[in-house]
Amino acid sequence: MDFKIRAAKQEDCKEISRMIIELAVFEKMQDQVKISTQELERDGFCSNPLFECQVAEVSEEQKSSQGYTVVGYVLYYYTYSTWMGLTVFMEDLYVMPEYRGKGIGKGLMSKVAQVGKEKQCTRLQLAVLDWNTRSLDFYIMKGARDMTASEGWHALRFDGEALDKLAAEAPKD
Amino acid sequence: MFKLRKAEPRDVPDILRLIKELAKYEEMEDRVMLTEKDLLEDGFGEHPFYQCILAEWQEEQSNEEPKVIGFAMYYFTYDPWIGKLLYLEDFLVVEEFRGKGIGSEILKLLSHLAMKTRCGNMHFIVAEDNRSSIEFYKRRGAEDLSKEEGWRLFRFDKDSILKMAAPAEE
Numbered sequence: 001m002d003f004k005i006r007a008a009k010q011e012d013c014k015e016i017s018r019m020i021i022e023l024a025v026f027e028k029m030q031d032q033v034k035i036s037t038q039e040l041e042r043d044g045f046c047s048n049p050l051f052e053c054q055v056a057e058v059s060e061e062q063k064s065s066q067g068y069t070v071v072g073y074v075l076y077y078y079t080y081s082t083w084m085g086l087t088v089f090m091e092d093l094y095v096m097p098e099y100r101g102k103g104i105g106k107g108l109m110s111k112v113a114q115v116g117k118e119k120q121c122t123r124l125q126l127a128v129l130d131w132n133t134r135s136l137d138f139y140i141m142k143g144a145r146d147m148t149a150s151e152g153w154h155a156l157r158f159d160g161e162a163l164d165k166l167a168a169e170a171p172k173d
Numbered sequence: 174m175f176k177l178r179k180a181e182p183r184d185v186p187d188i189l190r191l192i193k194e195l196a197k198y199e200e201m202e203d204r205v206m207l208t209e210k211d212l213l214e215d216g217f218g219e220h221p222f223y224q225c226i227l228a229e230w231q232e233e234q235s236n237e238e239p240k241v242i243g244f245a246m247y248y249f250t251y252d253p254w255i256g257k258l259l260y261l262e263d264f265l266v267v268e269e270f271r272g273k274g275i276g277s278e279i280l281k282l283l284s285h286l287a288m289k290t291r292c293g294n295m296h297f298i299v300a301e302d303n304r305s306s307i308e309f310y311k312r313r314g315a316e317d318l319s320k321e322e323g324w325r326l327f328r329f330d331k332d333s334i335l336k337m338a339a340p341a342e343e
Contacts, residue, residue, distance in 0.1 A: 020253045033254045034293075043256060051251040077251050080223040082192040082263045083204045085211055092253050113329070113337035122206075124334050130323035143333030147326040152301035154319035155326060158284065159294040162314025166284035 001062060001102045005111045008053035008073065013040040015070040016053060023094040027129060051077045054111045056095065056104045064098060071099045074108040076115075081123065088116035090126040105138065127155060174233060175275050177282055180225035180244070182217045185209045187241040188225060195265040199300060223248045226282060228266065228275050242267040245279050247286075252293065259287040261297035280313065298326060 008016060017037045024030045043050045056072035063069045072095035079087045090112055095104045116124050126144070128135050140146070147153045158166060180188060189209050196202045215222045228243030243266035250260045261283060266276045287295050299306050307317070318324045329337070 016253075024254060029254075035254065035256050039256055040253070043251065050249060050257055051253075075251070075253055078222060079250060079260065080215065080246070080248055080262060082207060082246060083196065083201075084206050085215060086222055089250065091251060110337045113334045116334055117338040121334065122331050124329040124337075126327050127324045128327055130325055136325075139327055139329075142329070142337060144327045144329045147328050148319055149325070153298045153326045154301050154307075154317050155296065155298050155324045156307075156310055156315045157294050157296050157318050158310075158313070158315050162316075163284050163287060163295055166281055166313060 001099070002059060003071070003099075003102070003104055003107065004057045005054055005104075005107050006057065008044070008055045010041050010045040012053070012055050012070060012073075013037045013044070015068065016040060016055065016073050016075070018068075019070075019073050019094050019096070020075075020092065022096065023092060026094075027132075051075050051091065052115070054108055054115075056099075056108055058099070064096060068096070071096045072104045072108055074112055076112050078119070078121070079125070084122040086119060086121050087123040087125055088112060088119070088121045090124060093126070106142075109142070174231065175242070175270075175273070175278075176229050176231070176239070177278060178227055178229065180216070180227050182213060184225070184227060184241065185212045185216070187227070188212055188216075188244060188246070191241070191244045191265055191267070192246075192263060194267065195263055198265070199303070223262065226279060228270075228279060230270060242270045243275050243279060245283060247283060249290070249292070250296065255293040257290070257292045259283065259290070259292040259295045261295060264297070276309065277313075 014037050017040055021030060021033055024033045044053060053073055053075045055070050057070050060069060064071060074090060075092040076088055076090045079089045081087050093105060093108060113124060128139065186209055189212055193202060193205050196205045216225060223246050226245045227241050229239040230242045231239040245261060246263040247259055247261050250258045252258050284295060
């Protein structure tokens with residue numbers, strides 16, 4: 001199958017938003033998706049974008065059963081390690097089910113690696129759910145290491161109420 | 174008594190000193206590759222990759238220069254479900270100054286910054302054997318996403334990146 005990997009444009013946000021929801025459904029967390037096309041456009045295509053995105057596109061002849069030609073995406077941003085410097089963090093990687101097994105996921109991830117290499121990133125990091133064995137195997141096969149297993153790193157979060165509470169006690173400016 | 178302020182270029186030597194101290198606490202001191210020059214370019218250049226808050230200590234009625242005894246380094250990330258996030262990369266108060274509420278004040282300031290800059294959440298990672306830090310965060314309402322939702326942190330190192338970035342055979 002022929003496909004093209006290209007940098008996302010603002011007009012792609014509608015398709016990206018659709019696929020974000022599809023990925024959330026796959027991760028069994030669809031009720032946690034709070035943002036939409038407008039926020040993606042604002043946050044990804046402003047003067048200081050908060051993320052970058054690459055999309056996988058197929059030709060009209062190969063469009064999906066519902067008529068989509070944008071069939072995969074990878075959303076990533078840059079983080080900073082105080083040990084190694086600039087890192088690229090791959091936040092979402094998704095290929096629509098009917099287009100899997102054709103090298104599209106690999107193509108999207110390679111593009112991020114390429115972009116990271118150009119920016120001299122020393123690491124590419126990501127988070128995977130422990131039950132998602134198919135994805136775990138995919139990444140490990142490409143050379144990723146499970147840092148939670150090997151070094152015991154856990155991801156923590158302050159959200160909503162907890163964050164509000166902490167903020168309310170902040171020293172005044 | 175202590176004061177919190179935004180880091181400036183002149184603080185880079187102190188920032189590196191504290192980064193190494195934190196790495197030592199995490200028993201990974203030999204993994205710090207960054208230099209003062211890297212920190213200066215990366216944090217105070219045209220496009221900063223990180224922000225930094227410092228905690229300074231000055232003895233009451235002392236003429237001595239205040240000492241930098243704590244820091245928090247953070248940046249902004251993105252969750253495609255909820256939007257902008259504040260990511261706390263490094264956070265340390267020097268051992269002899271712990272237990273005075275400095276860490277709490279830094280965390281509160283960060284939360285305030287998060288709210289001010291429209292961040293939905295504040296994220297960070299902690300090593301699971303660092304019980305005292307995990308307790309510190311959980312007491313203040315943090316959730317352990319690795320435990321509760323099963324998220325695992327994965328990493329590709331430089332060699333793997335170069336391999337993946339090489340032109341595809343297709």
